[in-house]
Amino acid sequence: MSKHNSKIDHQNIHLLQHPLLSHSLSILRKKDTNAGEFRRLLSEMSRLMAYESSRDLKIKNIPIETPFEKMESPFICEDVTIVSVMRAGMGMLDGFMQMFPLSKVGHIGIYRDKFLNNTVEYYFRLPDDIEGNKIFLLDPLLATGSTVVAAIDRLKQYGVHEIRFHCLLASPEGLEILHESHPDVSVYCLSVERGMNEKGYLLPGLGDAGDRIYGTL
């Protein structure tokens, strides 16, 4: 975990460090990176994040036949359900779906309403029978933590327990709040940011992720 923040040195926070991820993140942060490039890189980075966060998935040897002989070969034997927090989580979804082509996919639409000063859920759809699945939850940013906590509150109403939250950037405050509300949830992120501005945007950050993906600046 990040050296500069001992308060959030929780075992279940995984700081993914890889030159390919760091390089791409730097491009995403740049204010003149356009929406097309932002989308392309986010998708590519999501595949790498999925690779890193799935290292411990259970595998089981199953008999197969190669063109030459029979053997026992390892296959993933756990069900993964991917859940995207709209809008910005959609930018990570195709990368994860490519890595887990057999996974089911859920969607949660939540935004931070500036006037209500609260999160608003406008869509919720999970696949049936996902109790016991590993949930790979996607949203590029964790700022105040209210969105991810609201999303996980709802997921848990559906009996899912093993949740891995994937984001690019997280604030120290947001990580604390997430840990207080849901200490069982693992976080996979690329950077713990310095903090937030008065509007709840991460610093140094990358701006509003949804706006940057969809060009709604």
Ligand SMILES: O=P(O)(O)OC[C@H]1O[C@H](OP(=O)(O)OP(=O)(O)O)[C@H](O)[C@@H]1O
């Ligand atoms: O930790 P929080 O303070 O809750 O902020 C994080 C949320 O903010 C962004 O979504 P936003 O509300 O901008 O919605 P959008 O994806 O539709 O743009 C981001 O994608 C997270 O969902």
Ligand SMILES: O=c1cc[nH]c(=O)[nH]1
């Ligand atoms: O910096 C931030 C914080 C919350 N949501 C965003 O999209 N960006």
Ligand SMILES: [Mg+2]
């Ligand atoms: Mg937004």
